[in-house]
Amino acid sequence: MCGIAGIFNQRTEQTPDAQTLVNMAAIMHHRGPDGYGFKIMEDTGVAFSHARLSIIDLNEVRGRQPFISDDGNLLLAHNGEFYDFKRIRADLTAQGARFRTKSDSEIVMHLYAREGLEETLKHLRGEFAFGLYDKSEDCMYLVRDRFGIKPLYYTHTPDGVVFGSELKVLFAHPSVKREFSTEGLYHQLIQVMVPGSTAFDGIYQVPPGHVVKVKRRNGQLELEEHKYWDVDFPQESEYPGDDVDEATYIEGVRKHLLEAVQHRLTADVPVGCYLSGGIDSCAILGLSAASTQTSVKAFTIGFDSDEYDETPIASEMAEATGAEHHIMRLNADDLYDHFVKTIWHTERTIYNTLGVAKYLMSQQVNEVNYKVVLTGEGSDELFAGYPAFRKDMFLHGLDHLPDSERAAWQELLEKNNRLFKGAMLAREEHVSPAFNTKMGFTPSCVQPWLSCASVALPLIAEHRRDEVKDYDPGKAIADTLDEDMLKGRHPLDRAQYVWIKTMLEGQILTWGGDRVDMANSMEARPAFLDHHLAEYAFTVPPHLRIKGNKEKYVLREAMKGLLPETLYKREKFAFMAPPAHTDPKKWQAVVKLAEQFLSKEAVEEAGLLDYAEVERTFAKHESDDVSIDEKVQLDAVINHMLGVQILHHHFVKTDVPVVAAQRAKELGWLA
Numbered sequence: 001m002c003g004i005a006g007i008f009n010q011r012t013e014q015t016p017d018a019q020t021l022v023n024m025a026a027i028m029h030h031r032g033p034d035g036y037g038f039k040i041m042e043d044t045g046v047a048f049s050h051a052r053l054s055i056i057d058l059n060e061v062r063g064r065q066p067f068i069s070d071d072g073n074l075l076l077a078h079n080g081e082f083y084d085f086k087r088i089r090a091d092l093t094a095q096g097a098r099f100r101t102k103s104d105s106e107i108v109m110h111l112y113a114r115e116g117l118e119e120t121l122k123h124l125r126g127e128f129a130f131g132l133y134d135k136s137e138d139c140m141y142l143v144r145d146r147f148g149i150k151p152l153y154y155t156h157t158p159d160g161v162v163f164g165s166e167l168k169v170l171f172a173h174p175s176v177k178r179e180f181s182t183e184g185l186y187h188q189l190i191q192v193m194v195p196g197s198t199a200f201d202g203i204y205q206v207p208p209g210h211v212v213k214v215k216r217r218n219g220q221l222e223l224e225e226h227k228y229w230d231v232d233f234p235q236e237s238e239y240p241g242d243d244v245d246e247a248t249y250i251e252g253v254r255k256h257l258l259e260a261v262q263h264r265l266t267a268d269v270p271v272g273c274y275l276s277g278g279i280d281s282c283a284i285l286g287l288s289a290a291s292t293q294t295s296v297k298a299f300t301i302g303f304d305s306d307e308y309d310e311t312p313i314a315s316e317m318a319e320a321t322g323a324e325h326h327i328m329r330l331n332a333d334d335l336y337d338h339f340v341k342t343i344w345h346t347e348r349t350i351y352n353t354l355g356v357a358k359y360l361m362s363q364q365v366n367e368v369n370y371k372v373v374l375t376g377e378g379s380d381e382l383f384a385g386y387p388a389f390r391k392d393m394f395l396h397g398l399d400h401l402p403d404s405e406r407a408a409w410q411e412l413l414e415k416n417n418r419l420f421k422g423a424m425l426a427r428e429e430h431v432s433p434a435f436n437t438k439m440g441f442t443p444s445c446v447q448p449w450l451s452c453a454s455v456a457l458p459l460i461a462e463h464r465r466d467e468v469k470d471y472d473p474g475k476a477i478a479d480t481l482d483e484d485m486l487k488g489r490h491p492l493d494r495a496q497y498v499w500i501k502t503m504l505e506g507q508i509l510t511w512g513g514d515r516v517d518m519a520n521s522m523e524a525r526p527a528f529l530d531h532h533l534a535e536y537a538f539t540v541p542p543h544l545r546i547k548g549n550k551e552k553y554v555l556r557e558a559m560k561g562l563l564p565e566t567l568y569k570r571e572k573f574a575f576m577a578p579p580a581h582t583d584p585k586k587w588q589a590v591v592k593l594a595e596q597f598l599s600k601e602a603v604e605e606a607g608l609l610d611y612a613e614v615e616r617t618f619a620k621h622e623s624d625d626v627s628i629d630e631k632v633q634l635d636a637v638i639n640h641m642l643g644v645q646i647l648h649h650h651f652v653k654t655d656v657p658v659v660a661a662q663r664a665k666e667l668g669w670l671a
Contacts, residue, residue, distance in 0.1 A: 003518075129206070207227075
């Protein structure tokens with residue numbers, strides 16, 4: 001697991017600057033503190049750099065990237081892990097391939113040389129992002145894993161294309177523009193982003209399951225985007241009926257999850273587990289302990305609020321597996337004290353301080369010399385665990401229920417979802433005409449954020465507001481969704497598809513995953529997002545994902561023997577940090593941050609927000625006339641306002657190329 005960067009100039013005679021390449025690696029030193037490297041392909045205008053976190057093949061010299069193929073034709077920089085790579089290496093060696101390292105990364109060049117990119121991608125299993133330059137074709141491929149676990153950004157400058165694992169890596173290049181787009185600002189304020197976009201003008205992400213091909217023709221670079229994988233549920237008519245054999249699916253889920261966990265225990269360093277009070281992380285810990293037959297170290301976040309704290313159940317699971325249990329207890333002061341630093345790593349706004357909590361946890365993991373943990377992310381996406389999915393199943397997938405049963409469902413939904421109204425669930429039903437046209441209804445998962453548009457639009461500075469007064473954020477998101485993946489699907493499948501394309505990639509795997517984990521040089525491996533397991537999970541009938549009102553039914557049954565009784569029977573509780581309004585000390589910490597970043601001077605200097613509206617938002621939050629769920633929504637909006645101002649401070653006001661150069665000098669990383 002590492003950080004990657006690269007430059008592909010339009011003119012072959014324009015050789016990339018070596019120190020700029022090193023600076024790009026240095027500013028992401030947190031992603032790769034174990035070494036750095038860069039390679040310039042002569043007479044091509046192409047060069048890559050790399051910051052290394054050594055997990056497989058710890059030899060500092062032998063495992064150093066970027067790699068150049070023996071014939072000098074291919075240049076590779078890779079971030080992430082390829083599982084089952086030893087079998088692939090053995091097959092390739094039998095065909096005459098010669099490997100120079102023990103690294104999993106090297107398989108890409110050998111596969112590509114023999115089979116081409118399309119066939120190579122079929123072999124790759126895991127979480128990854130890489131850049132591959134083919135000199136004979138004079139083209140570069142930017143490739144991202146199927147779910148977007150690993151980040152990959154790119155931009156087109158007047159000189160060529162620049163790419164990297166993080167935005168700050170691109171901003172370390174002096175030719176890359178650093179300014180907000182107004183649409184990007186709008187989406188930062190409402191939390192949900194347009195897939196493939198960022199907050200910044202001209203900066204894009206390679207979408208999950210996609211390749212961006214950069215080809216040089218007649219001194220110009222042409223960019224082409226291609227999808228190689230997608231979330232493909234069966235047609236609704238293809239599912240078996242209610243008399244389906246449950247045991248077959250239960251055993252299938254158990255088999256595929258165990259295999260995914262076992263692959264992710266592969267490392268040349270110790271592997272631990274994140275552990276909350278949910279069945280997802282508990283299942284991962286249980287399977288890891290059973291597979292290794294040794295004590296596994298488990299890491300848990302504890303909050304100073306009984307409503308949000310899950311440590312009692314996590315402790316019960318740790319004891320049941322014999323795990324060495326590390327609990328990090330957080331109070332109100334901890335979260336906002338580290339908010340600014342967390343935003344430097346997330347490079348986008350966050351609605352809840354869970355991202356800060358995860359940042360602090362990865363810090364503690366690093367301090368006890370662990371580099372790798374397995375996590376439970378992805379389970380709710382595959383097996384319909386979130387409150388929004390139950391709501392959509394009830395509203396759109398259970399039309400046949402009699403009124404008495406629907407009333408019971410409605411009552412239970414209201415009771416279970418009270419903590420999430422205003423954040424993970426909309427305060428009131430919100431309809432997006434674009435989503436209704438595209439898929440027949442507006443998924444509950446995007447409603448809370450799209451419903452913030454009326455609050456967010458007035459917050460945008462007046463000189464920018466006109467640019468987006470007719471902009472429809474719901475349509476912008478819906479337009480990116482593949483209609484072929486929605487047509488004819490069950491309503492629950494459609495809802496899960498949208499969540500995977502928006503919330504999973506843009507939130508959970510970003511500010512709740514890679515960015516806050518790698519901030520402290522810690523690799524997270526979400527076993528549920530193994531694509532072999534996912535493709536099997538897509539075949540599980542909707543009524544076995546949510547059976548009655550029990551979410552993740554098939555997973556729950558598959559893991560029944562591993563889970564303590566209380567956890568097996570427990571309903572889903574979305575893992576969140578307590579919002580600011582729940583604690584006076586926490587709210588005072590917000591006010592203190594606002595004095596710095598949301599002052600009249602700071603707001604007017606950035607030119608992003610309308611200061612009068614900022615003041616009105618705070619006054620409304622402090623009023624006794626607003627409901628609790630409205631306060632939850634305002635908590636999120638205020639976090640976003642702070643976030644955009646902090647992003648401006650970190651990446652626009654601050655001269656990032658200078659910071660990167662200083663960092664390289666401090667590290668002694670010189671070209």
